[in-house]
Amino acid sequence: MAHLLLCPTHTPKSPIYEGSETKAVPHLGVPPPAVETSSHHSSVVVTLEDLDLWNKFHQVGTEMIITKSGRRMFPQCKIRVSGLIPYAKYLMLVDFVPVDNFRYKWNKDQWEVAGKAEPQLPRRTYVHPDSPALGSHWMKEPISFQKLKLTNNTLDQQGHTVLHSMHRYKPRFHIMQADDPFSTRWSSFQTFSFPETVFTSVTAYQNEKITKLKIYNNPFAKGFREHGRNTRREGRGQKNSPAKGQKRPVMEELKPDVEELDLDRSENTVVKEESLIIPVGNSCPFWVSEQNSAHTIPAQSPPPGEHTESPAQEQHTPAPPSSSQAYRSHEMEDTALPGPTQDVIPLNEFRARPRTLDLAVVPEQDAKQLSESFTNLPPLSIPFPPPQDYSGMVDPAGKPGLHRPMYSPYGPDQSLNQWMVPPPAQYRAVTYSAFSTDYSSQGASGPAHGSMADWGQYSLFPYACW
C-alpha cells in the first residue's frame, strides 16, 4: 500500500488541485527521510493510508455520497501516525473544510461552477472513539475513521458531519495532545490534510467513473458488482436519474471501462509501498505559505475532468518542502497569543488562531483563477463573498446533551478542560466557542476577504462528535 507521509510544518507543493486527473502522483521507491531538526518542533509524521486508492479517485474527481441518514466515506479516512510520545495521550480528530467558495454542478461529463457556495454550516469535528489514547496506541496501527459519516441533514442529531451537497471539501486530521480530555495541551495541537482527499459532496453519483470505482473497490457494493443491476430494477422503468441520460450504465457496460481505469482491487487492500514522503522542516509557517501561495495555486480544485498545465505537472513531483500549501500541517506552539488583527499567522503563533488555517482561502482570487482554469465555464458573477461559518454555535439539532462547551482557550487558564469524554464508539456532538472572542478579526486572512464578518465566526471545532 502506498503511503503518503506528511509531516508538520512543511508544506510541499500540492500535486492535487490542478487537474491531476491523468497524472499519477509519483511513487518514490525510497522515500526521503523525514526531517526533524529543532527541538521545539514536533516530529509527528502522518501517513495517508490507501493512497493508491485515494489517487485513483482523485484522478477522476472524488465524489462522496451524503444522505440524510449519514453515509460513510469511501475511500475511508485512514492515517498512520508516528512520532508521537508513546506515553502521552492524544485526541484524534477530523473535520471538513470547504476547498473553495463555489457550488458545483455536473454538466456534460464535467464539473462546473454553479454559483456561490451555500453559507457554511456549523462545523462538526469528529473525534476518534479511541480518544484519548496513548501515543503508542495511535502508532500501533493505522487509525481508521471508518465510522465517520457525512450527511446533508442540517438538523442531524446523530453527530454526523454536515456538509452541503455539490460542494467541495477536504478532511483535516487533527492530533491534539491531551492527558485527558479535560486538559488539552494546545502546544501539541497539529493539523494535517492531504490533497488527495478532496472530494465533492453529492447526494447521487454524478460521474460514472466514480460509481465504477466505488463499486469495484467497496466490498459493500459487491452485490452490484457481481450481479449488475438488481433483478428488481430490471423490471423497472428505464428512467435515468439523477443525471438523466448521462449515466447509470448497467454493470455489464461498466466492466470494460472499469478495466480501463486499471482497477486493481487487490492493490488497494494489499499493496503497501512508500510512494511519497514529505519531510518536514521547521522554517515554514504553513499559514503564510498557504496564503502566499494562493496566487500560484488556485485554492479550489478544478473540475476533475479538466487538465491543467505545467503547474499541475510540477505539483506531481516531490517539491521542496517549503514550496507549497497543499501538504500542510498546522502546529500550535506554546507561545503567546497573537494580536487579533494579524492577517498572517506565524507558525509559532498558530496556537491562537487555529481555525483560520485551512479555510477556503478563496474569494475573489479564486473566482479569477477558476474562470481561467474552467475555460468552458459561463461567466461568473464574482467576486463571491468568502465562506461563512458559525463558530461557537450549538448543535442546530439542539439536542441537549450533545453539545456543550468544549474549551475556551481565552479563558483564565486556557486549560481547555472542558472536553467531554463519551464512551468509546459513541457519537457525541459537542460545541465550543474557542476563539470566538476575537476571531472575527483573525479570520480575515488577507485583503481578498472583504468581509471580516464572514470569516469572523470560523471555528475550528464548533463541536465534536463522538
Added chain:
DNA sequence: TCGCCTATCACTTTTGAAAGGA
C-alpha cells in the same frame, strides 16, 4: 422542464452475542 434530493430495494459485509471446546 430541469436539477437535486429521498425513500426504498436487494444485496453484502460487519458486528456482537451465544455456544462450544480447550
Added chain:
DNA sequence: ATCCTTTCAAAAGTGATAGGCG
C-alpha cells in the same frame, strides 16, 4: 472459571432507481 474459537442472526452499509419537490 477463564479464554479462545466458531456460528449465526441482526444491524449496518452499498449503489440504483422511481418519484417528489422547488
